[in-house]
């Protein structure tokens with residue numbers, strides 16, 4: 001499959017100008033509508049005025065600017081952990097962390113549907129890689145049992161602070177899955193990994209800002225925040241800026257500063273990105289963040305209750321802002337997406353290799369920036385399509 005870039009000539013928001021056409025946008029991960037927010041823009045400008053356009057060097061040389069430190073302190077305090085470390089992207093955070101924490105004799109166990117950044121990090125780490133069926137606790141337990149049996153003693157002298165003696169077992173999953181929109185059974189996963197003495201890394205990319213009484217993510221919503229050893233997230237989704245982060249113990253963060261190659265060997269993020277992300281974190285924590293989150297959930301409920309399921313398609317119960325409509329064949333997903341664009345709506349068709357073959361889908365992503373009327377337009381268009389297109393069964 002050949003992919004092409006679609007040029008956008010507008011700021012992020014519920015409407016974008018895509019290839020010269022103004023479209024209602026249901027494609028972004030800007031869940032709270034902060035990417036175009038005035039406070040983030042102003043924070044970015046202030047950071048540029050004070051610290052310049054570039055950061056000059058990597059964090060460990062002389063690029064560790066005040067805005068990076070302020071952002072990491074705000075993240076640690078928001079996530080209620082000892083410390084946090086930011087990376088240039090969530091992708092870099094995943095790859096750098098997995099490669100730092102895992103050694104060749106360790107075992108890493110991934111949910112089948114985790115994000116590419118985690119798959120790449122796990123592969124690159126050289127650790128033994130096992131995959132459990134999506135959200136399948138008994139399959140996870142089967143692998144944990146196997147890992148427990150094969151777990152040997154680490155050679156003497158190779159243990160570091162974060163690497164206790166003996167083979168490490170690390171389970172990695174996402175809180176809300178990026179293409180299916182469903183949630184991991186986190187409470188049960190935490191029980192299991194504790195029972196087998198494994199560690200858990202949780203990618204909260206699509207849950208932070210959205211789930212939990214204080215919007216920390218799924219771990220908070222499940223009351224398991226202090227039982228997840230490595231919490232990961234992005235600053236490019238609900239926080240409205242760009243960058244990635246790891247939150248956890250001070251020992252973990254100091255270890256990553258010394259060992260995560262995507263952190264060490266890369267120029268520090270620009271001051272504008274750190275400034276905007278800090279403003280994003282502060283808004284998410286605030287009363288305004290609570291209001292934006294409530295508005296997002298109104299839209300989620302409006303869409304979930306109002307839209308009709310096209311015949312022959314499968315919908316997954318959404319746990320957040322991502323609502324896939326699984327159509328099966330690629331051509332059907334492409335036709336649906338095109339018909340929506342004809343009606344002034346942008347929701348992309350997601351195909352292999354982003355999702356498995358035969359699982360092509362429309363991915364609807366809602367935001368607090370959408371109005372009730374925007375979602376009504378989407379529902380009406382989807383209902384119309386559901387009646388005009390032949391059922392698309394998976395074969």
Ligand SMILES: *Cc1c(COP(=O)(O)O)cnc(C)c1O
Nearest residue numbers: 089090091115178205234236243
């Ligand atoms: C977007 C995403 C990432 C990567 O984050 P970036 O900041 O965009 O690099 C990692 N994991 C998941 C689940 C994501 O959806």
